[in-house]
Amino acid sequence: MAAETNARWLPVAVSADILSGTVIPASLPTGPLAVWRSASGRLNATKDRCPHRGMRLSHGFVRGETLSCIYHGWRFGADGACRKIPAHPALVPPRTISCGPLPVAECNGTVWAAAKRPDHEPVAYDGYMALRSVVIAASCAAVETACQGARAHGASKTRLGGHDTLLVMNGYAPNAVLVIVLVAETMPVAGRLAISTALEALRRTVETWGRAA
Amino acid sequence: MILYDYILSPSCYKVRLLASLLGAPLDLRPVDFHPGREHKAAELLALNPAGSIPILVDGDLVLTESAAILAYLAAQKGGYWLAGDAPAAIARHQQWLDFSHRLTQALGGARLVEMLHFEGDLAALQTRGVAALRELEAALFVQRLGGQSYLIRDTPSIADIACFPYVALAPDGSIPLDPYPSIRIWMRAIRALPGFIEMPGIHRRHDLAPDPFAEVPS
Amino acid sequence: MTSHAMRDAWYPVGLLSGLSEGGKDSLLLGENITVFGSATGAPSVECSGRTLPVVRRFGHLWTSLGTPDKDLFTIPEADHPERVRVDVGVVRVKCSPLRAVENFLDIAHFPFVHTDILGAESHPEVSEYKVEIRDEVDEVWATKVEFFQPQAARSAGGGITTEYMYRVPAPTCAVLYKTCPPRPGAWDVIALFVQPLTEDLCDVWPWMALFDDESALTDLIHFQQLIFLQDRSILENQIPKRLPLDPAKETPTRADLTSVAYRRWLKRHNFTYGAQLVAG
Numbered sequence: 196m197a198a199e200t201n202a203r204w205l206p207v208a209v210s211a212d213i214l215s216g217t218v219i220p221a222s223l224p225t226g227p228l229a230v231w232r233s234a235s236g237r238l239n240a241t242k243d244r245c246p247h248r249g250m251r252l253s254h255g256f257v258r259g260e261t262l263s264c265i266y267h268g269w270r271f272g273a274d275g276a277c278r279k280i281p282a283h284p285a286l287v288p289p290r291t292i293s294c295g296p297l298p299v300a301e302c303n304g305t306v307w308a309a310a311k312r313p314d315h316e317p318v319a320y321d322g323y324m325a326l327r328s329v330v331i332a333a334s335c336a337a338v339e340t341a342c343q344g345a346r347a348h349g350a351s352k353t354r355l356g357g358h359d360t361l362l363v364m365n366g367y368a369p370n371a372v373l374v375i376v377l378v379a380e381t382m383p384v385a386g387r388l389a390i391s392t393a394l395e396a397l398r399r400t401v402e403t404w405g406r407a408a
Numbered sequence: 409m410i411l412y413d414y415i416l417s418p419s420c421y422k423v424r425l426l427a428s429l430l431g432a433p434l435d436l437r438p439v440d441f442h443p444g445r446e447h448k449a450a451e452l453l454a455l456n457p458a459g460s461i462p463i464l465v466d467g468d469l470v471l472t473e474s475a476a477i478l479a480y481l482a483a484q485k486g487g488y489w490l491a492g493d494a495p496a497a498i499a500r501h502q503q504w505l506d507f508s509h510r511l512t513q514a515l516g517g518a519r520l521v522e523m524l525h526f527e528g529d530l531a532a533l534q535t536r537g538v539a540a541l542r543e544l545e546a547a548l549f550v551q552r553l554g555g556q557s558y559l560i561r562d563t564p565s566i567a568d569i570a571c572f573p574y575v576a577l578a579p580d581g582s583i584p585l586d587p588y589p590s591i592r593i594w595m596r597a598i599r600a601l602p603g604f605i606e607m608p609g610i611h612r613r614h615d616l617a618p619d620p621f622a623e624v625p626s
Numbered sequence: 627m628t629s630h631a632m633r634d635a636w637y638p639v640g641l642l643s644g645l646s647e648g649g650k651d652s653l654l655l656g657e658n659i660t661v662f663g664s665a666t667g668a669p670s671v672e673c674s675g676r677t678l679p680v681v682r683r684f685g686h687l688w689t690s691l692g693t694p695d696k697d698l699f700t701i702p703e704a705d706h707p708e709r710v711r712v713d714v715g716v717v718r719v720k721c722s723p724l725r726a727v728e729n730f731l732d733i734a735h736f737p738f739v740h741t742d743i744l745g746a747e748s749h750p751e752v753s754e755y756k757v758e759i760r761d762e763v764d765e766v767w768a769t770k771v772e773f774f775q776p777q778a779a780r781s782a783g784g785g786i787t788t789e790y791m792y793r794v795p796a797p798t799c800a801v802l803y804k805t806c807p808p809r810p811g812a813w814d815v816i817a818l819f820v821q822p823l824t825e826d827l828c829d830v831w832p833w834m835a836l837f838d839d840e841s842a843l844t845d846l847i848h849f850q851q852l853i854f855l856q857d858r859s860i861l862e863n864q865i866p867k868r869l870p871l872d873p874a875k876e877t878p879t880r881a882d883l884t885s886v887a888y889r890r891w892l893k894r895h896n897f898t899y900g901a902q903l904v905a906g
Contacts, residue, residue, distance in 0.1 A: 212589035216615060217596065220586045227865070246877045249864040256615040265611060266860055268738045268750060270621075279621055281750035282734040282881035292877055327549055330587035373587075384553055391553075395546060415848040416855055440844040442851075443644060443715035523718055523858075525829075579862070582720065608855030612741060620748050 201225060201310035204317040205365040206375045208306040209325040213238070218262055220253035222367035225310040228297055229253035233260040239273045240299035240308045246277070246292055262294075303377055305363065318348045323361055323377040327391055330373055333401045335366035338374060341401045350377070355397065356389030358382065370405075374398075409434055412452065412463040414441040418516060418573035419474040420462040421607040426478050426569050429603040430485045442524055475505045478566040489566045500560050504567035510540050511574040518581025519574075530582075537583045541591065544575065548590035557597050564601065572598050576610045631896040633692035635796050638819040638831045640687045641713050645669050653823040655691055655899055684833050685713045686819060699765075699795035703803070704815050704835035712843065714832040714850045721861040722900035723798045723822035724869040726830055728888060729857055730800045730818040731792050733773050734881040739856050742776045746785070749774035752881035759891050766794035766891050768884040779814065780841045780849040782807040792884055797897040798822055809837045816850070825900045826867040830854065868902035875902070 207221035208230055218231035220243060227243035229252040237260070243251045250266040257263070261270040261278055270279040275296035277288040298312040304325035307317040331338055342362060344351035350361040361377040376394050378387060411427075411434045413420045427434045439461050440446040448459045456463050456472040464471040464480065471477045482489035491501035514536035520526035521533065547559065556562045559571065576595055578585055585591060598604065599613050606612045637654055645663025649672075652659050659673045671678040671689040681688040681698045688698050704711065719726055729735070734752050736745025755771040771790040778788045791803040791813070798820035803813035815835040820828050832850050841849075870876055871893050878886050892901060 209589065212593065214593065214596075219589070219592065222586070244865045247879075248876055249866065249870075250860060251863045251865060254611075254859075254863055256613065258615050258619050263614070265614075265738055267734045268747070280879060281621070281737065281747075282752040283879060284621070284751055286879075328587075328589060387553055388550065391546065391549060395542075415852050438842070438844040438848050440847060443641060443713060444844070444847075446844070522720075525716060525718065579859070608852050609859050611739075611859070614738065614741070614747070617747060620750070 202313045204300065204307040204309050204313055205367075206305050206328075206363045206373065207240075207308045207365060209328050209375060210238075210301050210304045210306055211325070212328070213306065216257045218253055218255055218257055220251065221306075221308065222371075222373070223297075223308060223310055223365070224367050227251065227253070228308060229255070229262070230299065230306060230308065231257050231262050233257060233273065235260060237273060238299055238301055238306065240297040240306075241271065241275055242295035242297065244294070245269055246294055252294060305375055305377070318350075320348070320350060320361055320377060322380055324380045326360075326376050326378045326382075326387055327394065328373055328375045329394055329398055330371055331398045331401055332370055333372060333405050334369065335364050335372050337401050337404060338362070338364060338372055338397075341397055341404070353397075356386065356391075356393035358386050358390055360390055410437050410465045411435070412437050412439050412447075412455070412461050412465075414439050414447075414461055416608060417441065417461060418519075418577055418607070419460075419512065421573050421610075422474050422569055423462050423464065423477050423481070424607075425573070425605055426481050426489070426566060428605045429569075429601055430481060430489070431603065432481055432485065475508065475566070475570055478570060482566050489564065489569075491560065491565060491567075497560055501565060501567050504559050505570050507540070507543075508567070508570035508574070510536070511571055514540055515574040515578045515581055515583060518583060519577060520581075522581050534581065534583055537578060537581065541575065541578065541583070541585070541588055544571065545588040545590050548594050552590055552593070558594065564598065568594075568598060573607070573610070580609055630899055632797055632822070632899045634690060634694050635692075635798070635897075636681060636688045636690050636694055636698040637798065637821050638686040639671060639689050639821055640669075641715070641831070642669070642682055642685055642687055643713060645687065652821075652829075653827075654689070655822055656824050657691060659689070661687065661689075684817065684819070685711060686831055686833065699799070701801055701815055701817065701835070703813060706835075706837075708837060709815075709835040710838055710843065710846065712834040712836065712846050712850070714834065714847055714854075717830050717832075717851070717854060717858060718823075719828055719830055719858050719861050720826065720867075721828065721864065722826050722868045723820045723828040724892065724897075724900040725861055725864055725867075726820050726828055727794070727798055727800050727818065728869060728885050729861055730802070731768070731794070731884040731888060732882070733771060733790065735857075735860070736773060736775070739860055740853055744773075744775050744778065744853065746774065746776050754880065755883070757883040757887045759887055763795075766792075766884070766887050768792040768887070771884075778805065779807055779836075779838075780845055781836075781838045794888055794891065797892060797895070797899075798828075806837050808839065812837055814838075822900060828900075866902055868900055870902045871898065872902070872904060 213232045216234045229243045230240045245264040254265045268281040271294045275293040277292035298309045300307045302319045342353040344353035366372040413436045464477045491498045518533040521528040521530045558564045559567045640661045647663045649660045649662045662670045678689045737747045737750045757768045769791045775788045776785045788805045793801040802816045806812045806814045817833045819831040
């Protein structure tokens with residue numbers, strides 16, 4: 196049962212929010228992860244924990260095609276293997292040292308990750324593009340109730356700011372859900388602003404219910 | 409110009425940071441804020457009865473509010489870091505400077521409780537801190553939609569410097585920054601400005617320094 | 627009620643210069659304590675109506691929840707009359723008290739966390755040094771530790787190779803002896819005294835005894851606070867929070883021999899408050 200749940204793509208970030216040469220923190224229900232994009236633009240995900248002393252790798256930095264831990268500068272490649280231990284510059288790190296890479300994929304301007312590799316690619320929603328992510332202090336169920344949307348291939352179809360949108364969600368903790376709003380690729384800036392404002396109103400509604408409950 | 413300074417004070421850091429970005433020299437006068445509470449002792453109270461730091465002394469001029477000190481430094485260097493002449497820009501700039509006080513009270517208050525044993529209602533400070541961070545995130549997202557990297561335009565102003573330190577140090581008060589991608593990108597841009605300096609809790613961008621192991625294979 | 631070997635150890639609970647006669651509530655190993663100052667110079671600590679033993683040393687008040695079988699350790703070098711003894715104050719850190727000590731024993735992080743002060747990315751190498759558990763005093767010692775430092779101390783003018791010795795005389799205390807720039811042949815003493823509040827929360831009281839005729843006291847305090855606060859953002863982001871004593875859980879290298887010996891020593895004495903015994 197647990198394995199089945201883990202082999203599932205969940206949205207973790209908006210693609211545009213991870214610039215080349217950067218690393219960001221993200222979350223799955225199984226724990227924190229570091230998502231990083233190399234200088235050449237390649238996207239990678241790993242457990243958010245350096246195997247050396249447990250430091251969160253999302254606090255680290257990206258140089259070229261490697262991710263470095265901020266604590267002791269240990270470097271990891273896209274495959275998760277340790278490439279360099281600065282305290283021992285001449286040492287070739289043993290192949291067994293890995294930061295634990297995780298499956299990651301991008302579509303609709305959204306970054307999807309999984310604790311175990313699913314047997315399919317993430318669902319693509321034709322003509323839609325991620326606009327923005329917010330974290331709502333509530334459960335997925337509460338957010339779905341609030342947006343009253345029909346479910347379609349893992350997304351909630353919701354009217355926000357007078358426009359059709361799709362919400363994809365990742366309830367990574369009992370009281371925290373990452374919501375990414377997908378909008379029509381052709382949406383003009385005014386529509387994007389209205390949707391962003393409406394998304395914040397949705398968050399206020401859901402969180403007010405939570406406080407009232 | 410003499411700056412009465414504390415190495416762990418985000419408000420003092422604002423002044424040091426802008427001075428460094430402007431290339432303006434400061435004479436630092438360290439204040440034993442903790443554990444000595446020197447800011448509440450006679451000499452400093454005579455200079456600033458509010459008992460707070462930073463204090464900037466330039467000849468006869470004594471300034472005790474960090475936003476005013478930032479404006480003074482920026483104005484001396486030609487005003488590139490100020491708002492300009494457009495009424496809306498002047499107002500938005502001032503609004504962010506005012507907003508920075510909310511950050512100081514909420515995020516800074518939580519930090520003092522969590523780090524240095526100050527008294528305070530931590531949960532209330534954190535709630536207000538999260539509300540302020542959400543406002544900032546939304547505003548920076550709107551700026552990005554308009555192709556602008558900073559709070560009032562595509563170049564930095566003292567409003568950005570006034571807001572940056574307490575935001576970057578929010579985790580010191582147990583307020584995570586993970587949920588705010590636009591804030592992360594904005595902070596990253598500030599940390600890349602020529603002349604940027606760090607303070608404890610705000611790391612420099614190692615990725616901008618030359619790579620000592622440039623030959624590492626991927 | 628905790629029933630572990632660490633109850634019998636001594637812990638710092640306040641600066642002697644900063645005690646309040648009205649009492650200040652605190653925690654020690656998860657238990658509520660109240661620390662009282664005294665106008666007559668006899669401070670005290672109470673825990674659930676019980677008066678705890680106290681020692682005044684190194685500018686701090688020390689206490690124990692249990693029955694210490696030995697006196698609080700001493701630092702004879704620190705008594706030299708020409709040294710400046712510096713109370714650095716307190717910093718609360720959301721981490722295991724044992725992780726705070728282990729970080730203090732580590733030099734390999736200097737280039738990345740204390741960049742251009744205690745280390746430089748161009749000089750990251752940790753050369754071999756000597757580590758031992760000295761059975762006669764029951765302390766962990768690391769000697770002949772050498773590292774290139776751009777600004778080793780407040781009094782250091784430029785980059786030098788600094789020599790360090792580390793000593794762990796108590797489960798949550800560590801003492802560092804390092805090359806003293808103005809006085810070749812002598813050692814500066816920098817100590818980290820950690821008060822374990824809970825298994826993942828601690829108050830850290832750094833303390834120093836230095837030969838430094840030049841720097842103002844406030845400069846010395848600020849330098850040490852700068853260094854320790856750079857560490858704080860690391861300590862609050864290690865996973866798991868508790869220090870893993872299972873060797874399979876983390877990956878040490880030769881540079882980590884002090885930490886390996888510290889963990890072994892903790893395990894040997896059952897000093898496991900703040901430790902994780904089973905991989906999780």
